[in-house]
Amino acid sequence: MKKIRQPAEPYRIKAVEPIKLLSRREREERIVRAHYNVFKLDAVDIYIDLLTDSGTGAMSNAQWAALMLGDETYAGAQSFRKFEAVVKDITCKKFVVPCHQGRVAENIAFSTLLKAGQYVPNNTHFDTTRGNCLHKGGNPVDLPSPDASEIEARPFKGNMDTEALEAFIKEEGVDAIPMVIMTITNNSSGGQPVSMANIHETSEICHRYGIPFFFDCARFAENAYFIKRDEAGYGDKSIQEIVHEMFACCDGAMMSAKKDGLANIGGFIAVNDEELYNRFCELLIMIEGFKTYGGLAGRDLEALAVGLQEVMDYDYLDFRVEQVRYFGEIIKQAGMPIVEPTGGHALFIDAGRFLPNIAPEQFPAQGLTIAFYLEGCIRSVEIGTLMFGEEDPETGEITPARQELVRLALPRRVYTNSHLDYIAETAERITAQKASIPGYKVVKQPRFLRHFTCDLAVASNQEVLS
Numbered sequence: 355m356k357k358i359r360q361p362a363e364p365y366r367i368k369a370v371e372p373i374k375l376l377s378r379r380e381r382e383e384r385i386v387r388a389h390y391n392v393f394k395l396d397a398v399d400i401y402i403d404l405l406t407d408s409g410t411g412a413m414s415n416a417q418w419a420a421l422m423l424g425d426e427t428y429a430g431a432q433s434f435r436k437f438e439a440v441v442k443d444i445t446c447k448k449f450v451v452p453c454h455q456g457r458v459a460e461n462i463a464f465s466t467l468l469k470a471g472q473y474v475p476n477n478t479h480f481d482t483t484r485g486n487c488l489h490k491g492g493n494p495v496d497l498p499s500p501d502a503s504e505i506e507a508r509p510f511k512g513n514m515d516t517e518a519l520e521a522f523i524k525e526e527g528v529d530a531i532p533m534v535i536m537t538i539t540n541n542s543s544g545g546q547p548v549s550m551a552n553i554h555e556t557s558e559i560c561h562r563y564g565i566p567f568f569f570d571c572a573r574f575a576e577n578a579y580f581i582k583r584d585e586a587g588y589g590d591k592s593i594q595e596i597v598h599e600m601f602a603c604c605d606g607a608m609m610s611a612k613k614d615g616l617a618n619i620g621g622f623i624a625v626n627d628e629e630l631y632n633r634f635c636e637l638l639i640m641i642e643g644f645k646t647y648g649g650l651a652g653r654d655l656e657a658l659a660v661g662l663q664e665v666m667d668y669d670y671l672d673f674r675v676e677q678v679r680y681f682g683e684i685i686k687q688a689g690m691p692i693v694e695p696t697g698g699h700a701l702f703i704d705a706g707r708f709l710p711n712i713a714p715e716q717f718p719a720q721g722l723t724i725a726f727y728l729e730g731c732i733r734s735v736e737i738g739t740l741m742f743g744e745e746d747p748e749t750g751e752i753t754p755a756r757q758e759l760v761r762l763a764l765p766r767r768v769y770t771n772s773h774l775d776y777i778a779e780t781a782e783r784i785t786a787q788k789a790s791i792p793g794y795k796v797v798k799q800p801r802f803l804r805h806f807t808c809d810l811a812v813a814s815n816q817e818v819l820s
């Protein structure tokens with residue numbers, strides 16, 4: 355293999371968590387028992403777990419120390435005041451509603467702002483955002499920039515299609531659109547960032563039409579890093595300055611702080627409108643907890659107050675994004691096509707191009723996901739027709755997803771480059787035997803979000819097209 359420059363970690367390790375590589379026989383037994391659904395595997399059965407970067411990060415020594423300061427008072431805890439001050443500073447907003455994770459922020463925002471039948475445009479909704487919008491009777495509308503699904507590497511593929519946004523507002527009318535959301539970085543579109551120019555343009559359109567503009571900002575610091583690295587005029591600005599400029603453009607922000615909060619749990623909504631804040635709190639108190647803890651322990655709020663600041667450290671972000679890039683390079687060398695450029699939190703392998711002999715109806719990305727487990731005890735996740743394909747309830751016919759991807763999400767500060775090298779070696783072995791990877795079929799499924807709980811089986815010989 356050609357040597358590729360490896361970024362070095364800007365931290366050293368103080369506590370370790372043992373992981374175990376099961377034997378091939380054990381892996382075969384576990385995946386059969388899990389009905390070929392990686393969501394049904396237990397953590398102890400996995401050597402390297404890249405299912406998600408959400409809530410799976412390692413905390414710093416400063417965060418662990420802060421836990422002891424947790425003030426568990428029901429109302430008015432000191433820990434909340436610290437968290438609130440940090441969130442206000444980052445988001446440039448006056449009011450902060452704490453909650454235990456991002457989907458609660460979505461639920462509260464949509465329950466308060468959305469009327470049945472209205473539309474919510476977004477560069478691309480994350481699946482829980484889409485789910486919460488639908489659940490409140492709304493219509494989620496994805497308006498990704500036209501180059502989002504092009505193979506060619508270009509910066510800021512996560513952008514909103516602002517022309518399409520304005521055309522949509524004109525067509526549906528302002529009253530049909532209670533809010534516009536910008537997801538930064540754009541998780542469902544390859545973890546690609548959004549440019550500052552696109553944030554300003556989207557903000558300008560929303561404000562011209564008087565529509566509230568919200569961020570879904572789970573990975574705001576990673577997005578700011580890309581702006582500094584790739585957008586003209588931002589190279590000399592600090593991450594904090596860029597973050598402030600980003601948030602000054604929006605009226606509100608929802609965050610799953612399990613990502614760029616560098617903590618294992620947490621979330622918030624931040625707004626400037628006091629009346630809206632009060633309405634959010636009415637619901638919060640009913641479903642999450644009082645407005646100075648929102649479903650979190652005081653110690654969680656302490657860890658978040660520290661993590662939300664640590665995440666804006668340039669050296670940390672540079673390592674993080676470089677590690678994803680390095681990962682992409684070695685996986686490409688191992689013979690697998692990836693979505694380019696690499697984004698901030700995950701690598702997306704294009705299983706459609708890697709396994710063109712498996713039809714979308716037989717889930718090529720699931721085939722590759724299972725191969726990673728069998729060959730290397732590695733957990734990834736299918737993002738393709740199994741997750742997003744739509745089945746006609748009468749004919750059973752499946753409309754394939756736009757792309758057949760396998761996502762390998764990198765938990766923050768958890769795995770070293772040696773782990774990534776091990777994954778690339780596994781990928782090389784998979785490439786060498788890719789003709790033997792079978793397709794799969796669903797044998798049992800629930801009514802909604804089938805990928806989480808369905809049972810699968812290997813498609814029979816006649817069904818396998820290879």
Ligand code: F0G
Nearest residue numbers: 406408455456457480482541572610612
């Ligand atoms: N918004 C985005 C952009 C997300 O990526 C997620 C979660 C959420 C909202 C929901 O937040 O999990 O705290 O309720 N993404 C995880 C993932 C689950 O694996 O990408 P949550």
